[in-house]
Amino acid sequence: MSERTGKSRTLQALWLAVANLSSLSVTLVLQAILCRYMTTSEYGTYSQVLYVYNTLLVVFSLGLPKAYSYYLARVSPEEGRDVVCKLNVLFLALASVFSCFLLWEAAPIARWLGNALLAEPLRLFAAAPLLLMPVMGVENILIVYGKSHLVAVYVAVSRLFMIACVVLPVVVFGAGVSGAVVGFVLSSSVSCLIGLKLSFIPFRNVSRVKARLTVVELFRFSMPVFASGMYGFVIGSSSQFFVSRYLGVEDFALFSNGYRELPLAGMVIGAVAGVLLPEFSRMSAAGADSSQFVRLWKAAVVKSSSVIYPLSVFCCVFAPEIICLLYGDGYREAAGLFRIVTVINLARIMPYAPVLFALGQGKAFARAHFATAVLIVGLDLWCVMAFPSLRAIAVIATACTLCCLFMLMMTTARLLRTSLAGLMPWRMLLIILLASAAACAAARLTVALTGMTHHLAVVSVGFAVCLLLYVPLSLRAGIRYVQLFGPVLSLIRPNRT
Known part of the structure; x- marks a missing residue:
């Protein structure tokens, strides 16, 4: 490559x-x-x-x-x-x-x-x-x-x-x-x-x-995508439906704003998926072996996690101020929901759909989502009947999503003829996570010692302190952002000749 x-x-x-x-x-x-x-x-x-x-x-x-x-x-x-x-x-x-x-x-x-x-x-x-x-x-x-x-x-x-x-x-x-x-x-x-x-x-x-x-071939390809999309629709909308129907429109507004995966993480994953699907499709048509897929997969995982992990940890630590800054103090309760859903971003660092559909394994992708859809509907129904609670529904949705991601990870490892240990760069993921946690914890402590309460000031100063601490920590831990994003930097600052 x-x-x-x-x-x-x-x-x-x-x-x-x-x-x-x-x-x-x-x-x-x-x-x-x-x-x-x-x-x-x-x-x-x-x-x-x-x-x-x-x-x-x-x-x-x-x-x-x-x-x-x-x-x-x-x-x-x-x-x-x-x-x-x-x-x-x-x-x-x-x-x-x-x-x-x-x-x-x-x-x-x-x-x-x-x-x-x-x-x-x-x-x-x-x-x-x-x-x-x-x-x-x-x-x-x-x-x-x-x-x-x-x-x-x-x-x-x-x-x-x-x-x-x-x-x-x-x-x-x-x-x-x-x-x-x-x-x-x-x-x-x-x-x-x-x-x-x-x-x-x-x-x-x-x-x-x-x-x-032909149109028949189009539908033959799209049906597994449609099936998984339907199951994904149930997974993504089940909690919102039960909140809307059983807890009311005001709780729906809280849940809608709070239980939302980190948008920047979705931005990164969407960009990676958009590029990898046609690339994996070309590789599959050219008969590339599994080692080439694994190599490209790992490179994409490292790049996406190096952006998603620091942002996810920061948003989890400063969730109340971020929510109040965006939506006002009336939505402070949504911060707890935001913290719960942020856990998903630590696992959703790679889009599984591109490699599975490129390898003609759309049915495996759909099966994982079907099992998750059945699980989340059953648990949500039990929750609203037994102990209706926004946080309980958020925990159920998060746990079921993590279960789905684990099944997809297992399926991908099997298709690429590797183990879970060989599929993901675990050591690098742990290093990025620990460096992010240390920087954000220190930033939270710094803000608390200063006594700041204004939401914009807390978020701005916290982010600045976190960035100042994370950069040297990441360098010391061996995370080389210049190498990871060299093509991006060369676009922003091209070499002069």
């Missing part, structure tokens, strides 16, 4: 990370503003609208978005153009069904979630799938053809429009939930127009050639 290839992958991941950071920033800004200009009940209702959309999207997309990365990496650009056209038509048809479902079933969904005020916003939101689903593959298309920098531009522009369209009706006109939802739909129309344009940039001056890929 050449150094140039590794550099290209790292740069692609960098642009994806920038795109994800833009999306994360907009999400945090929107949440921070809406939490302050809406009542808890209104914000909870808006969160439920997005919750319904994101969960039903898994059902109506049928696992097809991953087909872009898998198949475009295996065909010529001429055939790739035909593949994109076929998938766009499929998504438009699925989006039409999705929109009609939201229109007709808004009232039953509202009753099911225990919030009568939810029906009207859902009907207003019904146009969003028609605008967003046809461009679901734009990011994957650009990644496959090495144009990840356009992904960053696309995400930044579309999210800026989202801020303007969602915030203005709420802040300026006091339009509440309905205004925010209508603004979201308007911003979706901008995303649709830009996304359709970008989808075909890689195919400029390329004649369309009919691909041998």
Whole structure:
């Protein structure tokens, strides 16, 4: 595996990370503003609208978005153009069904979630799938053809429009939930127009050639993805559903803001997954042996954990101040939920889907999620009946997710013909974790001794102290960030000749 290839992958991941950071920033800004200009009940209702959309999207997309990365990496650009056209038509048809479902079933969904005020916003939101689903593959298309920098531009522009369209009706006109939802739909129309344009940039001056890929083959690939997505939907939405139905809309708002995996960790994992799926697909088609997969896997694990671990530990230590800074003092109780879910980030340092789907083992991925889905639904139901508690539901969700990740780790080790000891760079992971914990503990002590109480001051000073301590600790422990992220640094500061 050449150094140039590794550099290209790292740069692609960098642009994806920038795109994800833009999306994360907009999400945090929107949440921070809406939490302050809406009542808890209104914000909870808006969160439920997005919750319904994101969960039903898994059902109506049928696992097809991953087909872009898998198949475009295996065909010529001429055939790739035909593949994109076929998938766009499929998504438009699925989006039409999705929109009609939201229109007709808004009232039953509202009753099911225990919030009568939810029906009207859902009907207003019904146009969003028609605008967003046809461009679901734009990011994957650009990644496959090495144009990840356009992904960053696309995400930044579309999210800026989202801020303007969602915030203005709420802040300026006091339009509440309905205004925010209508603004979201308007911003979706901008995303649709830009996304359709970008989808075909890689195919400029390329004649369309009919691909041998049929719709039947697309669905044959997507069905395991769809199945695992459905089980993942149950895993991700089960806790929110039981909180909404049995604990109320205000507790749902707390849970929605608090029980949220570290967004920056998701940003890193998303970037790694976006780059690795087409890469693993190419390697699988070329007949690469398991040692090559393991080598690439370990390199990606070290890079992702070197970013995720320090951030996860810091957020766990300073959770109350971070939550209050973002959402206000009314959401302080959510800090405990945030600490619980942060534990997942210590295990979710590698996306398992790319290697499993590239090796044609989508069913194994789906089986692990099925077992986890059954477990979490049963435990959540028992919890709300026996001892309804937000923290208990958070602990159940975290434990079940960790169980799923362990099963996927075992499956990956077996497929790559290695052991758990050989699959992960355990020693390096432990070093990064200990260095992070030591730096964050010292930063927390420093802040406590100064007597600071202002949330922004505590977070800022704590982060600065943590960084000043972590850098020398990581160097002494042998963590070489310059070597890990050399391609990124060379992009930021190119060599002068």
